[in-house]
Amino acid sequence: MTSTTTEINRSFVLRTVKNVAFEDRPVPKLRDEHEVRVHVAQTGICGSDVHYWQRGRIGDFVLNSPIVLGHESSGTVVEAGSKVTNLKVGDRVAIEPGVPCRRCDYCRAGSYNLCNDTIFAATPPWDGTLAKYYTVASDYCYKIPDTMDMEEAALVEPVAVAVQICKVASIRANQTVVVFGAGPIGVLSQAVAKASGAKKIIAVDISQSRLDFARKYAADGTFLPPRAEEGVDSVTHAEKVAKMIKEEFGLGEGADVVLECTGAEPCIQAGVNVAIKGGTYVQAGMGKENVVFPITTACIRALTIKGSIRYSTGCYPDAVHLVASGRVDVKSLITNRFKFEEAEKAFELVKAAKEGVFKVVIEGVQ
Ligand SMILES: [Zn+2]
Numbered sequence: 457m458t459s460t461t462t463e464i465n466r467s468f469v470l471r472t473v474k475n476v477a478f479e480d481r482p483v484p485k486l487r488d489e490h491e492v493r494v495h496v497a498q499t500g501i502c503g504s505d506v507h508y509w510q511r512g513r514i515g516d517f518v519l520n521s522p523i524v525l526g527h528e529s530s531g532t533v534v535e536a537g538s539k540v541t542n543l544k545v546g547d548r549v550a551i552e553p554g555v556p557c558r559r560c561d562y563c564r565a566g567s568y569n570l571c572n573d574t575i576f577a578a579t580p581p582w583d584g585t586l587a588k589y590y591t592v593a594s595d596y597c598y599k600i601p602d603t604m605d606m607e608e609a610a611l612v613e614p615v616a617v618a619v620q621i622c623k624v625a626s627i628r629a630n631q632t633v634v635v636f637g638a639g640p641i642g643v644l645s646q647a648v649a650k651a652s653g654a655k656k657i658i659a660v661d662i663s664q665s666r667l668d669f670a671r672k673y674a675a676d677g678t679f680l681p682p683r684a685e686e687g688v689d690s691v692t693h694a695e696k697v698a699k700m701i702k703e704e705f706g707l708g709e710g711a712d713v714v715l716e717c718t719g720a721e722p723c724i725q726a727g728v729n730v731a732i733k734g735g736t737y738v739q740a741g742m743g744k745e746n747v748v749f750p751i752t753t754a755c756i757r758a759l760t761i762k763g764s765i766r767y768s769t770g771c772y773p774d775a776v777h778l779v780a781s782g783r784v785d786v787k788s789l790i791t792n793r794f795k796f797e798e799a800e801k802a803f804e805l806v807k808a809a810k811e812g813v814f815k816v817v818i819e820g821v822q
């Protein structure tokens with residue numbers, strides 16, 4: 457199937473910081489014979505999309521020219537390059553939004569999330585998936601079973617992020633896990649930890665409604681940390697919070713694994729303090745670039761401290777399977793649905809971060 461000359465690629469474009477617009481762009485051509493063109497069906501919005509829209513940069517990635525937004529998408533293959541063997545026109549797919557160079561040492565070691573030359577959707581200078589069509593390497597598209605709908609397939613993306621977090625943490629059966637943050641990545645990490653056999657999962661957040669959801673979803677217990685008392689420094693307070701968590705949930709000397717999915721300084725400090733000696737602490741949340749970190753505690757407890765970013769070899773197939781098998785339910789995360797024409801409204805809603813708004817999805821162009 458080839459595109460007709462009259463067809464256009466309606467796209468939701470971030471032109472400059474805080475300035476978005478719909479543009480009718482030409483239908484993208486396959487860049488090589490291994491690519492497919494996907495008619496996008498559903499796109500989830502995540503914090504990073506909103507961040508680029510509001511600030512125009514995340515770390516080294518700076519918006520210097522317009523980009524199409526969106527990176528959590530599903531769709532149907534409408535065109536396949538001559539060398540594509542894994543997919544055919546009509547296949548329904550979950551799109552992995554980052555295609556690495558495949559040749560560098562990181563790629564060859566399987567850590568392709570570290571590749572310096574990744575084409576990542578909606579990360580400057582690369583266009584994202586909030587368009588009618590998106591072209592992508594066929595091996596970064598995963599055919600989904602008939603039982604999986606397009607919303608679920610779009611939300612395979614944040615599940616893959618959670619799979620990587622749990623993989624970095626090497627979560628094993630019967631471990632205790634404390635997860636800071638009960639937003640989408642936090643609760644999905646709790647669900648993946650549970651699917652990995654964790655025996656007790658405790659969710660920590662400052663929002664009671666998010667904790668209520670986490671408790672129904674995958675957490676075995678929830679904790680809302682108290683505010684620091686007047687005159688008590690943050691490090692002392694973090695030690696107190698950690699002690700409260702350990703006592704309330706019978707974690708003994710501490711949790712085997714701590715997953716930090718907020719990036720908030722008080723959570724980072726409490727997280728290090730709640731880990732058991734020899735335990736693992738994984739930083740997945742991003743907040744302030746620099747924080748006061750309890751480095752002596754980390755050293756004395758011989759913690760393994762690791763960072764987690766995006767996803768690596770095997771995460772996407774695992775995430776598709778977790779969703780397809782029903783072991784991770786993504787459907788119940790969706791609170792708001794928008795038509796493509798309402799994309800800006802969808803972004804405004806995510807930005808406002810109102811109580812009750814959890815995961816927002818945007819339908820593709822018909
Ligand atoms: Zn995302």
Ligand SMILES: [Zn+2]
Pocket residue numbers: 556557558559560561562563568571572573
């Ligand atoms: Zn590479």
